Amino acid sequence: MKKRWLIVAAVVIVLALLPLFISSPYVIHILNLTFLYIVAATSFRTIVISGQFPLGHGAFMGIGAYASAMAAKWLGLSPWISIPFGTAVACAVGIVIGLPFARLRAVYYAMVSLFFNMGIVQVIHSLGRWSGGYSGLTGIPTLLGFSKTPYYFCFLFLCLLSILVLYRFEHSRIGITWKAIAQSYLIAWSVGINERFYRVFAVAIGCFFAGLVGALYAHYNGVIGTATFSFMATFMLLMFCVIGGMRSFLGPIIGTSVLVLVPEIFRSLKQFSPYLAAGIMIFVVFFLPQGLVSLPGLMLRKMGKRHAP
Amino acid sequence: MQLFIGAVVNMLFLSSMYILVALGFALLFSIMELLHVAHGVIYMVSGYICSFFLTKLGLNQWLAFLLTVLIVSCFGPFLERFCFRPFFRDFDKMLLVGVAISAIVQTTVVLAKGYQFEALPPFVTGIIKWGPITVSLERLVTFLIGGALLLVLVLFINKSKIGLQMQAVAQDLEGALLQGIDVHRVSAIACVIACGLAAVAGGLMGAYLGLGAFMGDYVFTKCLILVVLGGIGSMSGLFLAGLIIGALDAFLPIFLSGSATEALSMGILICILLLRPRGLLGRELA
Numbered sequence: 001m002k003k004r005w006l007i008v009a010a011v012v013i014v015l016a017l018l019p020l021f022i023s024s025p026y027v028i029h030i031l032n033l034t035f036l037y038i039v040a041a042t043s044f045r046t047i048v049i050s051g052q053f054p055l056g057h058g059a060f061m062g063i064g065a066y067a068s069a070m071a072a073k074w075l076g077l078s079p080w081i082s083i084p085f086g087t088a089v090a091c092a093v094g095i096v097i098g099l100p101f102a103r104l105r106a107v108y109y110a111m112v113s114l115f116f117n118m119g120i121v122q123v124i125h126s127l128g129r130w131s132g133g134y135s136g137l138t139g140i141p142t143l144l145g146f147s148k149t150p151y152y153f154c155f156l157f158l159c160l161l162s163i164l165v166l167y168r169f170e171h172s173r174i175g176i177t178w179k180a181i182a183q184s185y186l187i188a189w190s191v192g193i194n195e196r197f198y199r200v201f202a203v204a205i206g207c208f209f210a211g212l213v214g215a216l217y218a219h220y221n222g223v224i225g226t227a228t229f230s231f232m233a234t235f236m237l238l239m240f241c242v243i244g245g246m247r248s249f250l251g252p253i254i255g256t257s258v259l260v261l262v263p264e265i266f267r268s269l270k271q272f273s274p275y276l277a278a279g280i281m282i283f284v285v286f287f288l289p290q291g292l293v294s295l296p297g298l299m300l301r302k303m304g305k306r307h308a309p
Numbered sequence: 310m311q312l313f314i315g316a317v318v319n320m321l322f323l324s325s326m327y328i329l330v331a332l333g334f335a336l337l338f339s340i341m342e343l344l345h346v347a348h349g350v351i352y353m354v355s356g357y358i359c360s361f362f363l364t365k366l367g368l369n370q371w372l373a374f375l376l377t378v379l380i381v382s383c384f385g386p387f388l389e390r391f392c393f394r395p396f397f398r399d400f401d402k403m404l405l406v407g408v409a410i411s412a413i414v415q416t417t418v419v420l421a422k423g424y425q426f427e428a429l430p431p432f433v434t435g436i437i438k439w440g441p442i443t444v445s446l447e448r449l450v451t452f453l454i455g456g457a458l459l460l461v462l463v464l465f466i467n468k469s470k471i472g473l474q475m476q477a478v479a480q481d482l483e484g485a486l487l488q489g490i491d492v493h494r495v496s497a498i499a500c501v502i503a504c505g506l507a508a509v510a511g512g513l514m515g516a517y518l519g520l521g522a523f524m525g526d527y528v529f530t531k532c533l534i535l536v537v538l539g540g541i542g543s544m545s546g547l548f549l550a551g552l553i554i555g556a557l558d559a560f561l562p563i564f565l566s567g568s569a570t571e572a573l574s575m576g577i578l579i580c581i582l583l584l585r586p587r588g589l590l591g592r593e594l595a
Contacts, residue, residue: 119575125568274416278409
């Protein structure tokens with residue numbers, strides 16, 4: 001247990017010192033996006049462990065992003081106020097949507113939330129001038145200016161904080177209740193668990209962090225479009241989780257890092273990069289049923305076998 | 310009145326095409342519990358194969374169309390054997406394989422053809438006038454082909470031995486296995502049907518709407534809506550949902566602008582599903 005915390009501390013220190021050695025703003029930009037997607041993927045998994053398959057998660061990133069960006073642009077709010085506002089709006093919409101959706105189970109929940117995602121994208125389109133419509137919203141006030149490095153520390157801090165909060169949730173009494181509901185809601189009922197409350201609670205937590213990510217992204221990028229929040233974006237979050245390993249808390253973190261960073265290493269092959277991502281996906285699905293998380297364990301076991309007499 | 314008749318004709322035309330694509334998708338969904346993300350991509354690529362036969366090989370249009378349908382249907386068993394059978398009824402993994410396939414195919418098409426729209430020549434030209442009704446012959450032919458195919462398929466699924474086996478697997482996997490039904494063979498045949506129908510729709514709609522590398526996404530969305538709205542595992546539900554969605558798509562644009570139409574029809578859809586979570590005519594899924 002001690003050893004694990006030492007590793008985490010070492011990783012955090014390395015990440016905090018990294019900008020001293022990297023001068024390229026592009027690399028910093030990619031790392032910034034990685035931090036944001038890690039939070040989004042981890043919050044996606046938080047809803048999944050409560051037995052719901054949130055294929056509308058991208059929509060909540062979109063709601064957070066657009067609420068915050070429109071408040072800052074049209075009402076003239078400072079990003080420091082509009083980001084909490086966008087997050088709160090996403091969380092509130094999550095609760096309002098989560099209550100009726102808690103009637104649905106399994107595939108039906110996944111499908112209806114997918115339709116919700118598609119519907120929200122169209123609603124944003126139809127707001128016309130206020131949301132920028134199809135061409136996207138431009139000229140959003142930035143949070144910390146135009147240099148990428150200040151954002152690095154800000155996002156690193158928020159990412160670590162969010163991961164810690166979600167980790168504590170999952171390993172608390174609430175997290176155990178979520179897992180119980182996911183395993184069998186009938187048994188959960190019979191021991192007196194309020195299923196609807198806990199499911200909506202999980203959705204609220206997940207949407208809170210999704211909205212936070214969206215709002216931060218809007219004030220970091222300065223430009224947002226609905227393509228970033230469409231159902232393809234949700235599928236991408238799902239990919240991050242499944243490739244990393246859905247069973248483990250580390251899964252989404254590792255999956256996101258690999259899938260965002262590896263195509264960037266081979267950036268010279270720009271237009272072929274979907275092949276690379278597809279290759280990783282197929283490799284993981286066929287050879288690592290538990291996701292990339294299980295790779296070190298598998299390799300250690302293989303090596304151990306070879307050295308055994 | 311003229312407007313109304315035009316919208317009704319449009320509704321029938323759109324409905325028949327939607328049902329045609331969604332039928333294959335629904336078969337796979339109910340037999341393998343597979344969310345077939347690559348279905349739209351197969352539809353898209355068959356339009357391009359048809360265009361390849363026409364422009365590069367200079368074949369007759371109907372011959373090119375038939376060849377496309379044959380080739381794409383032959384692709385079905387491979388898909389089933391190598392991509393779906395290893396993960397039978399494992400929702401996440403099959404979804405992921407589907408995403409990988411569609412990423413590969415879509416990137417290939419973009420690399421080969423770019424983002425430009427392309428057009429297939431229409432199969433037939435001209436219009437039919439019948440009293441106050443004016444219908445373009447192309448839509449009529451498309452609708453007739455679609456309708457005839459649907460009739461054949463309904464008969465196949467309800468009367469033939471393999472069709473009944475498909476229904477059995479969809480209703481109860483263990484029961485079907487106990488009766489000695491070869492589930493993998495049934496799913497392979499369903500895959501052939503799904504790919505063939507996607508190819509038929511791709512060829513016909515490619516001539517009607519034009520070809521683009523991302524035209525499959527729209528159709529995939531429609532398939533999903535039809536299957537979930539109609540109720541998983543229900544044929545008549547699928548037809549009913551196809552008519553409803555076709556009607557929404559044909560009538561709403563008369564009153565509203567594009568994105569508002571989409572938003573409103575999604576809203577109506579979500580409301581229906583909240584009131585009837587298992588779809589219009591569906592049954593409870595275990």
